[in-house]
Amino acid sequence: MLRVLAVDDEVPALEELTYLLRADPRIEEVACAGDAPSALRDLSRMLVSRDRLDAVFLDIRMPGLDGLDFTRLLTGFAEPPEVVFVTAHDDCAVTAYELGALDYLLKPVRPERLSEAVRRVDEAVHRAVPPGEGTPGPPDEDEMIPVELGGRTRLVSRRAVTHVEAQGDYVRLHTGDGSYLVRMPLVVLARRWEEAGFIRIHRSTLVASAHISELRFDGGRASVQVGQELLPVSRRHTREVRDLLVRRFRHAEHADGERDE
Incomplete structure (x- = not known):
């Protein structure tokens, strides 16, 4: 059908x-x-x-x-x-x-x-689409999000998005060259982009893990460096973010070791 x-x-x-x-x-x-x-x-x-x-x-x-x-x-x-x-x-x-x-x-x-x-x-x-196969593409495929800007429609690449913030019924997509307001729930976007490496660091913030350059702790509070911005990590999501970065660091070490052999 x-x-x-x-x-x-x-x-x-x-x-x-x-x-x-x-x-x-x-x-x-x-x-x-x-x-x-x-x-x-x-x-x-x-x-x-x-x-x-x-x-x-x-x-x-x-x-x-x-x-x-x-x-x-x-x-x-x-x-x-x-x-x-x-x-x-x-x-x-x-x-x-x-x-x-x-x-x-x-x-x-x-x-x-x-x-x-x-x-x-x-x-x-x-x-x-053969029977039994789902519609979502592979995780490494890019996705284009249509946004309205000055009365015109523009396509924003998911790969260009560093982080996403919830703003009421909207989300704001942040990229290296600006931000764009899109009408959709953050929870839906988080579920859709999970396989592409986006993680929840706060109930109102979603981050592309590939853009996280540093995890900081100050007085028991955690935050991540994403580009030029320092974003707070809620206590609920701190362990998940820390474990993710540790796995990524170990994977990078393993890859470097294989290249040196």
């Missing part, structure tokens, strides 16, 4: 597309978005919470970020969904297929034509 996202800035068109998709027995769930930035935010939340999204059915001509730009941004994700364009314009088909679109439907959408597009999505998804 497929999980898809329908995107169109025109409400009647979005309602019609959603109705047709939900009527298809191969589709389990249909989410909706009224523009491309909202669709990117929905996609990001799905990926972070390990929810599966198999395909996006979207319009091309939308205000702000259009469907083609949206598809270009998808290339930054480790496992982007399939893309099916649903548009009233036939002059973008070549560009759409160059971007890797699976199908290109013209409005008004005929049910049998949409059914054929769903069949293509179903075949592509089951060809790419």
